[in-house]
Amino acid sequence: MNAEIIAVGSELLLGQIANTNAKFISSQLSELGINVYFHTVVGDNGGRLKEAIKIAEERADLIIFSGGLGPTKDDLTKETIAAHLEVPLVFDQIALTYIEEFFSKRGRTMTENNKKQALVLEGCKVLANHNGMAPGMLLEKNDRTYILLPGPPKEIEPMFQFEAKPLLAKKVSGEMIVSHVLRFYGIGEAELEVQIQDILDNQTNPTVAPLASDGEVTLRITAKAQTEHEAWKLIYAKKAEIQAIVGKYQYGVDDDSLTSKTVEMLLHNKLTISAAESLTAGLFQSELAEVPRVSAALVGGFVTYTEQAKVNQLDISQELLDQHGVVSSECAGAMAANARKIMGTDIGIGLTGAAGPDPHDGQPAGTIWIGFAIGDDEPVTRKLELSGMRNTNRLRAVKYACSYLMRLLAEKGYKRV
Secondary structure, X not given: OEXXXXXXXXXXXXXXXXXXXXXXXXXXXXXXXXXXXXXXXXXXXXXXXXXXXXXXXXXXXXXXXXXXXXXXXXXXXXXXXXXXXXXXXXXXXXXXXXXXXXXXXXXXXXOHHHHHHHEEEOOOEEEOOOOOOOOEEEXXXXXXXXXXXXOOHHHHHHHHHHHHHHHHHXXXXXXXXXXXXXXXXXXXXXHHHHHOHHHHHOOOOXXXXXXXXXXXXEEEEEEEEOOHHHXXXXXXXXXXXXXXXXXXXXXXXXXXXXXXXXHHHHHHOOOOEEEEEOOOOOHHHHHHHOOOOHHHOEEEEEEOOOHHHHHXXXXXXXXXXXXXXXXXHHHHHHHHHHHHHHHOOOEEEEEEEOOOOOOEOOEOOOEEEEEEEEOOOOOEEEEEEOOOOHHHHHHHHHHHHHHHHHHHHHHOOOXXX
C-alpha cells in the first residue's frame, strides 16, 4: 500500500505552524509497512485541494488528509472530498449529540455552524474524536482508501493511533518497518562516517543513515521483517556493531536529548547542581528546566554577564580576573566552584567565553571555557574553539557542558541511565 498525506491549511503555507502531523502519521504508517512517497500541503481553497486530490489519486491508494474539519467557512476538506467523490454528507448522530452535550455542560449556546462538524461522508467508518468535536472518517471507494483527520495534534494523534491505525493494520500484510535512532555527541558527522564506513558500504537490511543536527550526529537504523520482533532483532544486532566502534560517543536513543539524559543521570544518582553563566546567560539552566522533575536536581544559579557581576555575585577575586581575564580556564573554574559553594550543591558548572561575532577580553569569537566542580575535587575545565554563529555557539556550549559532565560523572563511578 502506497500513501500520500495531504495537510490542509493556509497557516501551514504561511509558516505560522509546522506540519508536525505529517511527520507523526508517516512514522505510524512505517510501522505498518505502508510506504509514504509524498507529503502535500494545500491552503484553504477548494479548487486547489481538488487538484491535489486528483494528483494524489494517480500515485497513491491510501490518501490521508489532516485539517479542515472544523466549523468555519474555511474548513472545507470534507465538502471538497464529498463533491469530488460524489458522496453525500450526512449527520452522524453520535457526533452531533456529543457536540450538543459539550456546549450544554458548559452553559454555552451552540451556534448553528458547529453542527457542521458532525457531518460525515455517507458510508464511511466514523473515527471517534475523544479530544475534540469533529470526528474523523475512513472511506473506501474506487479501490482507494481515504482517511480524514482533524488538524490539532492533540486530536489527530490519538485518533490515528487508536481509531485509524488498527483499521489499516487489518488491511495490510507483509513486512513491518521499524526504525531506531542512536544519538551521538563529541564526534562530527564526517568522522563518524569514516569510523563506520564498512557498515555503511555493506548495509542491506537493516539500513543505516547518518544525519547531523545542531552539533549532534544521529544514526537511524531501519529494519524490515515479517514481525516487529524480528525487525528489532535485526536492529539490535546492527546497533551492537556500531556501539563496538563508536559507542563511547553515544549518549542516548530516539527522543533523548543531552539535557534529558543529564537530568536523568543527576536524578538517578541523587545529585544536585547549580550553575554560573556568562556567555550562555541562563541558557544552561533553561535547557535543564525543560525536563520534567528537574527541580529535584537543579537548585539554582547565577547569570553573571559582566566582570563586576562575577565579583559581586560569585565572590571571584578581582585579582584573578585582572591576571587571567574573564575568558579563561581560571575564571571558568572559579565560577563553577563558587556557584557550588554558594548554592550548596554537589556540582557546579561555570560557562564563560566569547560567543561572537566580535572578540571578547582579547580572545577570538568562539573561544569558550567551561568549568566543572564536583564535590570537593579541584575544578576541571575544558576549552572549546567554535566557529558558528553567536547563538549556535551558546547552544553548543550548553550541549558540551551536559555531554562532558555525564562523562566526568561516569568516570567517578556514577551510573548512567
